[in-house]
Amino acid sequence: MPTACESISVIPEGGRLLPRCVMVVDDSRLQRRILSALLNRWGYCVEEAESAPQALEKCSINPPDIVISDWMMPQMNGLEFCRAFRRMQRDTYGYFILLTSKSQSLEVVQGLDAGADDFLTKPVNGDELRARLNAGERVLSMEKELVDKNALLTSTLQELQTLYDSLDSDLTEARKLQQSLVRERFRDFGGSQISLLLRPSGHVGGDLVGFFPINAHRIAAFAIDVAGHGVASALMTARLAGFLSSTSPDQNVALFESEYGIYDAHPPEEVAAQLNALMLTELETETYFTLLLADIDLVSGDVRLVQAGHPYPAVQRADGSVEFLGRGGHPVGLFPEARFEPVVTRLAPGDRLFISSDGVTECESPDGKMLDTDGLVDLLGRNRSLRGPDFMESLVWDLARFGGEQEFSDDVSAVLFEFNAPKCNVD
Incomplete structure (x- = not known):
C-alpha cells in the first residue's frame, strides 16, 4: 500500500470519492500504526506525525483532507493543535477528528469550540472509525461541490461583469448618440x-x-x-x-x-x-x-x-x-x-x-x-x-x-x- 500522499489517486468506493490524504497525529507509535493499517486497508493515503508541531509543519507543506489527532499529547495537546490547524490558510476544508478518552459533555463542547468536527473514543473501534470517515467524506464532498459551484459562479459573475461593463459603455455612447438626435x-x-x-x-x-x-x-x-x-x-x-x-x-x-x-x-x-x-x-x-x-x-x-x-x-x-x-x-x-x-x-x-x-x-x-x-x-x-x-x-x-x-x-x-x-x- 502507498503511504505517500502525492502518489495515491482519488479512489471511488460506493459512488463516493475518498479523500486523498489522512493525517494521523499521536505521540503513541503503536496507536499510529494501528490507525494507519486500517486506513491503508481502506485505500486512504496516510501521513503520520508524532507531535502537533510536526503535524503543523507537514500540514503547511501538504494539507491533508482529514486529520485524526489524539487529545492528550506533550508540547501541544489536541485542542491547541486543532485551533492552530484552523488558523492555517488553505483552499479546501480539513475535517478534524479528535481522539479522546473523555466522554463528558463539557469536553465535547471544548473540542467543538476548538474547531473539531467529530470525536472518537479510545480504544478505537474499526467500524466506528469507518463511520466517522464516511461522515467526513460526505462533508468534504459537499464542500468540494460548493467550492466548485462558487468558482463557477465567480467565473460567471466575472464574465457578466465584463459584459455589463461593455454594455454600460455602449449604452453611455448610445445615450450620447440619442442626445445628438436633438x-x-x-x-x-x-x-x-x-x-x-x-x-x-x-x-x-x-x-x-x-x-x-x-x-x-x-x-x-x-x-x-x-x-x-x-x-x-x-x-x-x-x-x-x-x-x-x-x-x-x-x-x-x-x-x-x-x-x-x-x-x-x-x-x-x-x-x-x-x-x-x-x-x-x-x-x-x-x-x-x-x-x-x-x-x-x-x-x-x-x-x-x-x-x-x-x-x-x-x-x-x-x-x-x-x-x-x-x-x-x-x-x-x-x-x-x-x-x-x-x-x-x-x-x-x-x-x-x-x-x-x-x-x-x-x-x-x-x-x-x-x-x-x-x-x-x-x-x-x-x-x-x-x-x-x-x-x-x-x-x-x-x-x-x-x-x-x-x-x-x-x-x-x-x-x-x-x-x-x-x-x-x-x-
Whole structure:
C-alpha cells in the first residue's frame, strides 16, 4: 500500500470519492500504526506525525483532507493543535477528528469550540472509525461541490461583469448618440423662439423632441414618446427622427416639394395617419408611440396640431392664464383605422405653447401623488418670467424637487414655443 500522499489517486468506493490524504497525529507509535493499517486497508493515503508541531509543519507543506489527532499529547495537546490547524490558510476544508478518552459533555463542547468536527473514543473501534470517515467524506464532498459551484459562479459573475461593463459603455455612447438626435436645443426666429428638453430616465429612453422648418414663415414642432424604455425604444426614436428630419427634407414624411420647388407640409393629422400606416405595415414592430405634432405660423401665430395619445399641450397666455388643447386621440401604431383629428388655436404676442411628455405630468412625489395638469399649471405660473433654456432648466429643478430625487423614473422631454411678435421680412 502507498503511504505517500502525492502518489495515491482519488479512489471511488460506493459512488463516493475518498479523500486523498489522512493525517494521523499521536505521540503513541503503536496507536499510529494501528490507525494507519486500517486506513491503508481502506485505500486512504496516510501521513503520520508524532507531535502537533510536526503535524503543523507537514500540514503547511501538504494539507491533508482529514486529520485524526489524539487529545492528550506533550508540547501541544489536541485542542491547541486543532485551533492552530484552523488558523492555517488553505483552499479546501480539513475535517478534524479528535481522539479522546473523555466522554463528558463539557469536553465535547471544548473540542467543538476548538474547531473539531467529530470525536472518537479510545480504544478505537474499526467500524466506528469507518463511520466517522464516511461522515467526513460526505462533508468534504459537499464542500468540494460548493467550492466548485462558487468558482463557477465567480467565473460567471466575472464574465457578466465584463459584459455589463461593455454594455454600460455602449449604452453611455448610445445615450450620447440619442442626445445628438436633438441637434438644436434652442433657436430664435426673430420674434419667436423654440426650446427643447430631452432627459432620458436611464442610459437611453423612448422620448424624442424636435422641430424643423417648413418654409420661410412656418415651422413644425414635435414630441414623441415610444412605449417602454431601453434600447428597443431608443432604436425606434432614432428611426422616427429620420422620418421627421430637419436636415434631410426629402426624407421627412411631413414635407413635400411643390411644383414651384418650395417645400410645404402635410397637415399634422395626415402625417400622424401616414406614420400609423408605416408602423403597422412597413416597420413590422409591436412598438407604438404617442405623438404631438404642431404646424406653427411664425407670422400669424396660428397653430394646427394633432394629439395622438400624447399629454395635452398647454397654452400659457400673456396674462399668465393656462389652457389645455386637444382631445387625447389614439397612439400611433396600434389601430389600422385610427382617425386623427386636428386642433387649431392662435397665439397672440406674449403667448407660449408648452408640449411635454407624461414624464412631466406623471412625475410622482415621495408620497405617490402625481404632478398632473394642476401641478403643471402651477409650474408654468411659477416660472412665468423665465424664458427659453432658463425655463427648461427651472422645470427640471422643480420636477426633481417635487419628486424628491434627481433621477426621474420616466423620461422627461418638452418643447416650449414662445410667440413674442410676428416674424418680419418674410420672403
